Amino acid sequence: MSGHSMFAIPVGQQASLWLSYAVVLMLLPVCAVIAGVVVGVSNRGQSPEDGSLVRQFLLFLAIFAAATWGISRLPSVQSRINPEVKLQEQLHENIAYQAIDKYSPSDLVTVQAALGKEVAGGASVADAFVRIRPVFAALTRERLGFADQATAVMWTHVMRDVLQQMKAFDPQNCVRTLHLVPGTPHPLSGPxxxxxxxxxxxxxxxxxxxxxxxxxxHDTVRKDPHVELQALQMEYRRVMDQMQGEFGEDAVRTKDPAWREAHPALYCDMVLRKTQLVLQREPAMAGSLLRAYWRGDTN
Structure with a gap:
């Protein structure tokens, strides 16, 4: 099985059943010994006929074998004897994976392929989830256009924290978290x-x-307050006026890749300040502006 396919298929029910059968067969001699002991103890001091002893033995053997089968089907046991069950448990412990699995089967294929590639290269599932954070970030930005305003604000607070940590580690990481240079590792993929x-x-x-x-x-009524496009554009111009008042002509150079690479700390400061200014707007305006910003429509 390839590194990708083991993430792309559901838990093999047939394999799970065969493993349970194997467990019962392996433990059948133990069940037989226990059944024999129980029959011997229950008939101590008596002289039952051989046929009766055989029937009692078979009855207890069936009971213990059935109990073994039932125990082998418990999820906690399956996770120990079936690698696919354990893998699925590890995957669904990740809240982002759970959500993508639930809400977007097409995006799940992308995530599974990325995970499979990392695991095939020797990474543990936990490490693979760290390494594919850039995939999560890219897919999430695509979804932001459909999210509500409050969620866009929430995402911004999280990303501001991420960028601040990136800048503290290396300002270049802050730049490349938002604008990856081809051929370089994505900063989010590291610890x-x-x-x-x-x-x-x-x-x-x-x-x-x-x-x-x-x-x-289609059956959901949007609860977000409506923000007119013209009002959105005017408010964005006000934000940019504030940025130019604080950063001068550098405020309009942020789309220049060479300038960003040459001034990573300043660029990161400007991104943090710009998002801070947007967050100071009333919630509906802030959420609408931020949805556009993270999709790349305004930055």
Missing amino acids: VLSEESSAAFLKAVADVYASASEGMR
Whole structure:
């Protein structure tokens, strides 16, 4: 089985059954010994006929074999004897994976392929989830357009924390988290984030998928206040005016890759300040602006 396919198929029910059969067969001699002991103890001091002893033995053997079968089918036991069950448990312990599995089968294929590649290269499932954080981030940005305004605000708070940690580690990481240079490793794929930030990131991915799923349903009425496009554009210009007032002409150079690479710390400061200014707007405006920002429409 390839590294990709083991993530792309459901738990093999047939394999699971065969493993349970194997467990029962392996333990059948033990069941027979226990059944013999029980029959011997229950008939101590008596002289039953051979036929009666055989029937009692077979009855207890069947009971113990059935109990062994039942125990072998318990999820806790299956996770020990069936590698696929254990793998599925590890996958579904990840809240982001759970959400993508629930809300977007097409995106799940992408995630499974990325996980399979990492595991095939020798990574544990836990390490593979760290290494595919860039995949989660990219897929989530695509979904943000369908998420509600409050979720866009939440995602921004999480990403600001991520960028601040990236900048503290290396300002270049902050730049490349948003604008990856081909041929270089994505900063999110490394163990840079704190445990709390990593958990918050995964929860944010799950929350965006849940909100986007609701937003894409035809039977759902949007509760977000409507923001006119013209008002959105005017407010964005006000944000940019504030940025130019603080950063001068550098405020309009952020789309230049060469400038970003030459001034990583300044660029990161500008991203953090820009998102902070947007967050200061009233919630409906902030959420609408941030949805556009993270999709790349305004940054």
